Amino acid sequence: MRTTCLALLLAASAGGAAHAAEFHGRTYANPIDIDYRYNYEQMNQGISYRTGADPAFVRYGDAYYLFQTLADGYWRSTDLVHWDFVKPDKWPFDGPVAPATLVADGKLFLMQSAMEPRPLLYSTDPAHGHWRFWTRLLPPVPHAVWAGHESEMKPGDLPPGPWDPGLFRDEDGKTYLYWDSSNVFPLYGAQIDLALDHADEGEGKRMRFVTEPKALLRLHPDQHGWERFGQDHTDTTIDPYVEGAWMNRHGDRYYLQYAAPGTEFNVYATGVYVGDGPLGPFTYAPYNPVGYKPGGFVTGAGHGSTFQDAHGNWWNSGTMWIGLNWNFERRIDLFPAGFHADGQMWVDTRFGDFPHRMPDHPLREGESTFTGWMLLSYHKHAQASSATADHPASAVTDENPRTFWLAARNAPGETLTLDLGGPRTVRAVQVNYADYRSGRYGDAPDIVTQFRLEGSTDGKHWQALADLMHETRDRPNAYVELAQPARIRYVRYVHGHVGAHTLAISDLRVFGNADGAPPPAPELTAARRLPDARDAQIAWEPVPGAVGYNVRWGLSADRLHETYQRFADQPTRLTLRALNKGVRYVVAVEAFDEHGVSRLSRTATLEP
Missing domain, CATH: 2.60.120.260 (Galactose-binding domain-like)
Known part of the structure; x- marks a missing residue:
């Protein structure tokens, strides 16, 4: 067939060309583009699918590493855009579940979820897949009891673990372990000793618990609407799960992150408690959920990791739900994140599965990574x-x-x-x-x-x-x-x-x-708290030609960090079930089409 040359345009205007050139070749879109591995867990049922979940991103040396659930290796990148799979030379894991990472004293540590003693690995050359045992068997959680099923355990019993571990090393050199995944038990934490200064004690003695396990947080779905189970938080027959602990320190505050209410729903999200020390006490953040993506092409933002890139920019990763072949068929996402001057943590999931640029500089306050494509x-x-x-x-x-x-x-x-x-x-x-x-x-x-x-x-x-x-x-x-x-x-x-x-x-x-001006701002026609204060009804007038809308809310008009994306074939009203009782919110709506994004509608206040 005869072909003709296509006109290749840089942009609709000189200004647009300059803007596009700033990040050419450095854009990405969620789910991140990696070679997700075929899952073998459902082999006996004849169910075959690729999956990836529970990402642990870590920067080690001059590269980034991504570990996740049920992969026979991990991924390496130097720019957070292009990823190469690394097949380890020593890998005693049969596909680790919800692994934890830690960089300490020049070593990269890796711990898998466990209900019984399992290995703790470390590497000084992860780029080439070289790993060694730090200890072949982790010490058991002190006083843990295992009766075969949670329903058989008594009040006050401590479950075995660590399942869904999180590792954190503070500035004073002390190391902490956080863990659990349950709709019965809370998240736990304890100080541990990795014997970094006396590794010659022997391979089997290189980790011990310094403090007794401490219950750090539980879910309160009666107060926090987003912690309720089910699609759009509508299933009241099952207690929600708390899992996926991750700790970051920013300034003098400690941010203990957790996932809820369940990975197999569109509302899987990340919450955070804030404390003055690595073991608390912790206070629930009123702006929760901090990472939330219930609408769009792929949904879900829970159970991941928060880390800084080489330029000091913060990022939050999470687990997106696919659920075509199996409830736990999932993918990995990556969102810009950060902290306001007053300590409020934020994660930006707006247009979270559209193309974003990967910055090559420290982002300015309020600078967006959205390409506008x-x-x-x-x-x-x-x-x-x-x-x-x-x-x-x-x-x-x-x-x-x-x-x-x-x-x-x-x-x-x-x-x-x-x-x-x-x-x-x-x-x-x-x-x-x-x-x-x-x-x-x-x-x-x-x-x-x-x-x-x-x-x-x-x-x-x-x-x-x-x-x-x-x-x-x-x-x-x-x-x-x-x-x-x-x-x-x-x-x-x-x-x-x-x-x-x-x-x-x-x-x-x-x-x-497409050529032309962005759509006009939608008219917000209703925004009211429902009798159950965890819920609100939001409504707006349709915008002709709109592809979709973003319902945005937060603690103030300049911090509308939460987004629920709706497409034009869905009703222009939304029952929002993610609110916290006793918290005042500001809400607005924007429209988008092929030309761009509208201005925000008027804002409305949702009183407690």
Whole structure:
């Protein structure tokens, strides 16, 4: 077929070109683009899927390392954008669950979740996968009792562990361990000794508990709406889970973070208690949840880690829920975070699954990492070379990872084409594969993802936008920033290879901008607390042409850190069930479309 050259535009204006050039090649989109591993836990049930959860990010030397649940290794990056998988040379773990990391005295420590004594590893060369035992068996939690099931334990019993551990070393050199995952027991903490100054005591004596385990926090869903279980906090039949402890110190304050109410829901979130010491006492933060993403393409922001990059910028990671094949099918996210001068912690999940830039400098107060590249593919017409009746091509533009296009065959040359409805400036594409009867478990050389992206102005003449036909790794959530923005109407995915029995794509997401002004601000028509003060009703007038809306709230008009994203095919009203009793809130709404983001609506106050 004859092809013609496409006009490649830098931006709609000289100012836009300069802005885009500031972060060209340094953008990313959630879920982060890594080779998530095939899970083997459900092998006996015949359920095959990629997954990743409970991320522990750590900076060691001049690189970042990512450890997560059920991976036969870990990932390394020098820029937080491009990640390489590292296969360790000594790895006694059968896929660690919710691991903890610690950098101390030039060593990187790694501890897995455990209900019985397990190894503690350390490395001084994690880039090459070299690990050694610090101790082959962790000492048991003092006074822990295990009766086989939580229901058989007596009040006051201490569960075994540490499950969902978190490690923290204070500025005075003392080390602390935090742990537990339960809807019965609280989170615990204790000071430990890693014998860093007398390692010659012997491998089996290199860790001990210095203090007795101390209960640090429990959930209070009767007071904190976001701690209630279920989708949108609507399941009152099950007690919520507290888990995923993580500790950071900022100034003279200690921030004990935790996850609730359950990883298999859109509302999985991160909360924080603040204290004057590493073992408390701690005070509940009224601005909780601090990390929350209940709406959008992928949802969930709980159970992760908070860390600083090489420029001093803070980041918070968490666990996003997919839930197509199994309740615990998940992915990893990464959000900007930080602390206000008065100590309030924040995590920015606004447009949390749109492209963001990775800064190469310390961010200024209020400086956003959002690129301003908007979603161009929402509910656009899609056509495929083949499809099954139950999984049509239209599923790839609905922003739902639990629906998908299924090709009639997994073969090179299958295509998927989107009509954006007119000329658009396209800057990035995200290809999200779905695991439908994938039939894969663990790792194999042929589990790689290969495809080509093409663009066209007329649907007849095509030119390559990006070529991944020779990719050597698996990319189930492949994010591709184009080398140059392209002025096109059509985007085509051309299949090469995927290491699964079927070819299934949940969403082909296209980002960039349409010409024209952003939408007007929506009119906020209602914002009232309901009789149950944990809930509020928010309503607004539809904005013609809007792709969606962000309901934003927080403790003041200049700290609307919480966001619930809604698409235009959903009602323009929201029952918000994430509020804390006794806390005053400010709420507003913004609209977004392919041109950009509106100004905020008027603000309204939700009195306690």
